[in-house]
Amino acid sequence: MIVTIDGVAASGKSSVSSGVAQALGVPYVSSGLLYRAVTLLGLNAGADLADPSALLPLLSAVRLEPLASGNRVWNADHDLTADLHSTRVDGGVSTVAALPEIREWVDAQLRALPAPLVAEGRDMGTNVFPHAPHKFYLTASPRVRAERRARERPEDIPAIEAALTERDRQDTTQSAPAPDARIIDTGPLTLQGVIDTILNDLR
Numbered sequence: 718m719i720v721t722i723d724g725v726a727a728s729g730k731s732s733v734s735s736g737v738a739q740a741l742g743v744p745y746v747s748s749g750l751l752y753r754a755v756t757l758l759g760l761n762a763g764a765d766l767a768d769p770s771a772l773l774p775l776l777s778a779v780r781l782e783p784l785a786s787g788n789r790v791w792n793a794d795h796d797l798t799a800d801l802h803s804t805r806v807d808g809g810v811s812t813v814a815a816l817p818e819i820r821e822w823v824d825a826q827l828r829a830l831p832a833p834l835v836a837e838g839r840d841m842g843t844n845v846f847p848h849a850p851h852k853f854y855l856t857a858s859p860r861v862r863a864e865r866r867a868r869e870r871p872e873d874i875p876a877i878e879a880a881l882t883e884r885d886r887q888d889t890t891q892s893a894p895a896p897d898a899r900i901i902d903t904g905p906l907t908l909q910g911v912i913d914t915i916l917n918d919l920r
């Protein structure tokens with residue numbers, strides 16, 4: 718069984734997926750972490766983030782470890798996870814994610830993972846696991862999402878909102894909801910409310 722949870726930046730995908738996965742007793746995978754890892758390694762290597770031939774050689778030892786409690790991304794024996802959610806990575810990840818060769822590499826990592834699984838990202842329900850029986854798509858207004866993100870990163874809310882809106886724009890190509898996905902506006906809901914909405918659907 719595979720559950721896909723897609724949505725725009727900071728819509729709650731990771732937090733909701735973690736809660737759903739823990740309730741189901743299965744792992745969840747945050748596909749965005751793989752794109753973030755490619756971006757971080759590219760930045761650290763001084764590589765052109767638009768050049769797949771500069772990025773792919775950096776990925777030979779990268780692997781994602783999906784756990785019900787959270788994901789970890791390793792480069793050989795170096796845990797990258799703590800460095801993946803930063804404004805620096807946010808600024809380059811959409812450029813990396815636009816590369817077909819990188820999307821192909823990420824998709825292969827994801828499809829190699831065993832079911833059952835909760836998979837979150839932008840295109841889990843449309844491209845990576847199109848035959849998943851349960852698909853959800855999370856939305857919320859840019860301002861709501863910025864206010865939520867501001868609680869994690871002490872930055873100016875209008876600046877966060879502008880950055881999220883720009884990332885949404887750059888991600889448009891891969892971010893459309895699957896036609897058979899249930900769309901959930903998370904704005905009026907608490908985090909637990911979104912998790913419960915999905916769990917009730919799965920019963």
Ligand SMILES: Nc1ncnc2c1ncn2[C@@H]1O[C@H](COP(=O)(O)OP(=O)(O)OP(=O)(O)O)[C@@H](O)[C@H]1O
Nearest residue numbers: 725726727728729730731732733865903906907908
């Ligand atoms: N329904 C909700 N109500 C209140 N806070 C929420 C809700 N959903 C998520 N949050 C909070 O919003 C923040 C962003 O959530 P999360 O990181 O899960 O989003 P995301 O879609 O995975 O983000 P990104 O796309 O950047 O990876 C977190 O602090 C999370 O706890």
Ligand SMILES: Nc1ccn([C@@H]2O[C@H](COP(=O)(O)O)[C@@H](O)[C@H]2O)c(=O)n1
Nearest residue numbers: 748749752810811814838839840888891
């Ligand atoms: N399935 C996906 C997941 C992510 N991306 C790109 O990665 C960026 C970071 O994703 P988060 O979920 O951690 O915000 C995102 O902005 C996309 O550029 C993707 O293309 N496909």
